[in-house]
Amino acid sequence: MSTGIDIRKLVKTFTSTKRRFGIIPSGHVETRALKGIDFAVGKGETVGLLGPNGAGKTTTIKILSTLILPDAGEVRVNGFDVVRQPTQVRASIGVITGGERSVYYKLSGRENLILFGRLYRLPRAEAKERADELLDMMGLSKKADEQCEDYSTGMRMKIVFARSLVHDPPTLMFDEPTLGLDPAFAREIRQFIRTKLHNKCILLTTHYMNEADFLCDRILLLHEGQIVASGTPTELKRSIREHDILALHIKGRIARRPLEKLPGVSRVAVTPDVSGTSTLRLHVLDGAAVIRQLLDAVETQGAKVLRFEFEEPTLDDVFIQKTGRRIAEHGSESS
Amino acid sequence: MVRNPRSRLVASSRRQTAGQPTPVKLPRVIDFSAAGTIAKNSLRISLRYPANFLIWGVLPLFWFLPFIFTGIAFTGGTTSASYQSQTGYANFIPYLVLGWVVFTYVDSSVWGVGNTLRWYQFSGVLEPMFMIPAPRLSILLGAAVAEMVTTSISTAILFGLSLVIFGLSFAASAVLPVLILLFLMIIGFTGFAFALSGLILVFKDPSVLTELVDTIIYILTPINYSINVLPLWAQPLSLILPSTFALVGIREAALAAAGLPQLWIDIVMLVILDVLFWALGMLLFQVAEHHTRRKGTLGEY
Amino acid sequence: MPKRKAKEGPPGGGGLRYQVSIAWRLSIKQWREELAYPLTLLYFVVSPVLTLLPLLLYGYALTGSGTSASLGGLTYTSDWFAYSALGFSLASLINSCLWGTGMALRREQWAGTLESLYVTPVSRFTMLFGSAIHNVQHGGLGVILQLTVSALVFGLRVNLAGILPALLAVALMVIGLQGFVLFFAAVVLLARRAWMAVELLVGSIRLLTPMSYPIVVLPVMLQTVAQGVPTYQALEAFRQFLLLGPFTPAAWSSLGLLLVLDALVVVLGWIVFRASDGFVRYRAGIGKF
Numbered sequence: 001m002s003t004g005i006d007i008r009k010l011v012k013t014f015t016s017t018k019r020r021f022g023i024i025p026s027g028h029v030e031t032r033a034l035k036g037i038d039f040a041v042g043k044g045e046t047v048g049l050l051g052p053n054g055a056g057k058t059t060t061i062k063i064l065s066t067l068i069l070p071d072a073g074e075v076r077v078n079g080f081d082v083v084r085q086p087t088q089v090r091a092s093i094g095v096i097t098g099g100e101r102s103v104y105y106k107l108s109g110r111e112n113l114i115l116f117g118r119l120y121r122l123p124r125a126e127a128k129e130r131a132d133e134l135l136d137m138m139g140l141s142k143k144a145d146e147q148c149e150d151y152s153t154g155m156r157m158k159i160v161f162a163r164s165l166v167h168d169p170p171t172l173m174f175d176e177p178t179l180g181l182d183p184a185f186a187r188e189i190r191q192f193i194r195t196k197l198h199n200k201c202i203l204l205t206t207h208y209m210n211e212a213d214f215l216c217d218r219i220l221l222l223h224e225g226q227i228v229a230s231g232t233p234t235e236l237k238r239s240i241r242e243h244d245i246l247a248l249h250i251k252g253r254i255a256r257r258p259l260e261k262l263p264g265v266s267r268v269a270v271t272p273d274v275s276g277t278s279t280l281r282l283h284v285l286d287g288a289a290v291i292r293q294l295l296d297a298v299e300t301q302g303a304k305v306l307r308f309e310f311e312e313p314t315l316d317d318v319f320i321q322k323t324g325r326r327i328a329e330h331g332s333e334s335s
Numbered sequence: 336m337v338r339n340p341r342s343r344l345v346a347s348s349r350r351q352t353a354g355q356p357t358p359v360k361l362p363r364v365i366d367f368s369a370a371g372t373i374a375k376n377s378l379r380i381s382l383r384y385p386a387n388f389l390i391w392g393v394l395p396l397f398w399f400l401p402f403i404f405t406g407i408a409f410t411g412g413t414t415s416a417s418y419q420s421q422t423g424y425a426n427f428i429p430y431l432v433l434g435w436v437v438f439t440y441v442d443s444s445v446w447g448v449g450n451t452l453r454w455y456q457f458s459g460v461l462e463p464m465f466m467i468p469a470p471r472l473s474i475l476l477g478a479a480v481a482e483m484v485t486t487s488i489s490t491a492i493l494f495g496l497s498l499v500i501f502g503l504s505f506a507a508s509a510v511l512p513v514l515i516l517l518f519l520m521i522i523g524f525t526g527f528a529f530a531l532s533g534l535i536l537v538f539k540d541p542s543v544l545t546e547l548v549d550t551i552i553y554i555l556t557p558i559n560y561s562i563n564v565l566p567l568w569a570q571p572l573s574l575i576l577p578s579t580f581a582l583v584g585i586r587e588a589a590l591a592a593a594g595l596p597q598l599w600i601d602i603v604m605l606v607i608l609d610v611l612f613w614a615l616g617m618l619l620f621q622v623a624e625h626h627t628r629r630k631g632t633l634g635e636y
Numbered sequence: 637m638p639k640r641k642a643k644e645g646p647p648g649g650g651g652l653r654y655q656v657s658i659a660w661r662l663s664i665k666q667w668r669e670e671l672a673y674p675l676t677l678l679y680f681v682v683s684p685v686l687t688l689l690p691l692l693l694y695g696y697a698l699t700g701s702g703t704s705a706s707l708g709g710l711t712y713t714s715d716w717f718a719y720s721a722l723g724f725s726l727a728s729l730i731n732s733c734l735w736g737t738g739m740a741l742r743r744e745q746w747a748g749t750l751e752s753l754y755v756t757p758v759s760r761f762t763m764l765f766g767s768a769i770h771n772v773q774h775g776g777l778g779v780i781l782q783l784t785v786s787a788l789v790f791g792l793r794v795n796l797a798g799i800l801p802a803l804l805a806v807a808l809m810v811i812g813l814q815g816f817v818l819f820f821a822a823v824v825l826l827a828r829r830a831w832m833a834v835e836l837l838v839g840s841i842r843l844l845t846p847m848s849y850p851i852v853v854l855p856v857m858l859q860t861v862a863q864g865v866p867t868y869q870a871l872e873a874f875r876q877f878l879l880l881g882p883f884t885p886a887a888w889s890s891l892g893l894l895l896v897l898d899a900l901v902v903v904l905g906w907i908v909f910r911a912s913d914g915f916v917r918y919r920a921g922i923g924k925f
């Protein structure tokens with residue numbers, strides 16, 4: 001399989017200025033966004049970069065799309081070096097970033113696509129033909145000549161998708177493509193990626209586990225600038241199969257540490273809910289053996305167990321096992 | 336057989352397997368084709384607001400009418416012996432009208448072209464535009480061409496209004512020299528706008544920096560007065576601005592009926608400044624772009 | 637449009653004290669946003685000189701000296717620099733109020749925060765008032781800086797006894813400007829390309845508030861209109877107090893007229909703003925720009 005994306009020992013550090021009273025500079029803070037990551041994505045492969053906010057997913061996409069320069073490492077897209085051959089890289093990729101706001105509001109959907117077709121060096125006639133083809137594919141032919149400011153959010157997002165495909169690039173990068181979209185439309189987008197773009201080299205970032213599960217041939221779990229696990233979704237879930245996954249729903253707040261000290265408990269993640277309840281997700285070696293001690297430990301801290309259940313491991317569990325925290329601590333997931 | 340060489344890129348990318356390099360050589364500094372597409376797009380959007388042209392034709396009147404009224408109050412009429420000795424022209428009204436007509440182009444280069452990337456970021460299209468396979472200077476060049484066209488329409492309205500309001504007239508023989516001088520000045524300020532865009536990319540402060548630059552150019556350019564009224568130390572600074580030579584030449588053509596042969600010094604100086612401004616502007620922009628890509632703040636303001 | 641009065645303020649009270657404290661916080665927020673750009677401070681410091689220079693150079697080119705017999709015949713002084721410098725010193729305050737506060741809501745729209753602000757218990761007037769506090773402070777500092785530079789660098793001399801009544805004129809002018817601000821804010825809410833409308837209106841006000849020339853040089857119709865512009869009356873009073881002293885009847889007449897104009901402009905502006913605010917919410921246009 002030939003390689004669309006090839007990253008070796010990629011490092012990126014950001015420096016920001018500390019300010020006193022919000023205005024007076026008083027020093028610098030360094031944030032190591034990427035700490036030497038390595039991975040490759042081949043043609044016909046969809047690879048997901050999964051991780052919480054601040055893990056380095058968007059930084060990776062921006063380096064690949066030449067918006068940011070790496071500090072160290074070698075990054076190639078379709079054989080082109082992102083530092084030395086940025087124009088060639090951009091000519092061979094389609095990128096979604098910035099959401100539905102990133103279209104020209106005062107142009108129609110058709111005009112937006114033809115414009116970018118021309119900017120991606122398509123001859124005029126071909127740009128028009130390609131725009132018609134994509135509008136038809138997206139179900140926007142009837143609205144093609146209305147200005148984008150009159151489109152719904154979903155329609156604008158379709159134009160953003162179509163724009164990334166107008167020059168038929170071999171490699172696509174989607175940065176949180178379904179973030180903020182309604183569940184039905186998000187499903188439509190995922191279905192589109194899976195059925196129409198399966199022959200492309202695709203890198204997508206997301207913090208929706210079921211999206212990664214559905215779309216990706218391979219997943220890389222990114223945490224604080226490092227890849228902590230990689231594999232197919234099945235492989236990743238199997239890697240923690242010696243653990244039982246126990247979900248407890250409790251009323252009240254409790255601390256994690258006393259539970260982690262119980263024999264057989266390897267990881268505990270606590271997610272408070274807004275209604276005063278919390279969800280505990282525990283990785284235990286033998287759930288049946290430790291359940292009574294767990295329930296007692298929860299009640300000792302003054303909380304009340306509402307219900308508990310054994311669950312199948314998810315990618316979130318893999319993440320918890322590797323890092324001790326959840327991917328989406330406070331986020332909601334689309335079905 | 337593929338006729339259009341550009342479509343080789345398309346043909347190859349359509350059948351391309353990932354990893355095979357694209358055969359077509361892409362421009363490294365400026366992509367004129369992309370610039371042309373961007374210019375047409377900007378003009379298409381501008382033409383959807385026809386009232387803008389009228390407003391921009393009228394607005395500058397509010398900026399320079401106070402100067403005319405001030406002149407009337409200070410001199411008791413429309414001429415002044417002191418003004419004649421300083422500028423070479425007794426009547427300050429045509430002097431001011433020509434100065435402000437030229438300044439509208441300077442202003443549009445600084446505010447329009449210089450802030451192009453900021454406007455894109457505002458509209459949400461900055462990152463998609465940064466990801467086209469063209470050097471980013473092409474975006475600015477396209478914006479500059481569009482700005483030149485739209486400003487010319489508004490300036491024509493302004494000039495026409497000024498002729499009617501103040502009862503002015505100029506020789507038809509002045510048209511060609513004026514257009515040549517204006518065109519050369521616009522080219523120079525386009526290079527300047529590249530540099531300003533670069534500064535804005537780095538400092539992230541669109542309006543204050545632009546205001547500062549615009550005001551300094553306004554003071555140093557002989558719009559309301561001649562450069563010999565400036566302090567001695569400031570006069571050389573005035574002489575490195577394309578607007579100075581353009582205005583001097585334009586006034587000679589329009590008010591003193593000078594022909595192209597008499598304006599050769601202004602034309603030569605404008606060409607030299609154009610080359611210098613473009614070279615410096617392109618260099619500064621590329622340095623600034625590299626710096627912001629290194630810092631990771633390319634699309635942020 | 638349904639006529640309903642929204643209950644404003646947090647549950648259990650707040651009222652005027654709440655709104656004033658919010659306005660103060662909004663003004664501090666605007667200072668923080670402005671000062672986040674270091675160049676802003678630099679520009680603020682140099683702008684008094686940069687504003688005066690073109691006038692100074694132009695005036696010198698016209699007259700060849702510091703006096704103008706023609707101006708002396710039309711007004712109470714032939715010192716064109718003093719006449720103009722005092723006029724321009726108020727320019728930053730006028731600009732700051734009209735542009736800064738008039739466009740406050742549009743700035744929030746651009747930033748995407750207007751809808752979030754509108755659903756808080758903060759009244760619309762408070763939002764504008766908060767911006768006004770910042771802009772009056774900003775413009776006021778500009779006036780002081782400008783006058784200081786004019787005095788120290790360019791040798792401007794004023795009648796010190798006239799300072800207090802001059803300040804009164806400025807205070808009354810600021811009140812009148814808020815009336816214009818309410819009107820501009822209404823235009824901004826209604827018009828998509830509002831800044832052009834505001835630019836034209838501000839330009840008109842500046843033309844009719846002659847900073848460097850007496851209104852007698854304007855066409856007759858514009859002279860009549862200028863008499864009804866609060867900023868003109870304020871500027872005339874301000875200038876006369878500082879050049880001629882506190883016992884200038886014409887200046888006090890201007891102040892009296894200014895009081896009446898302020899009341900009219902503020903009331904009209906308030907009515908127009910309330911109507912447009914209701915209209916925009918009725919048409920669901922708050923979040924659009």
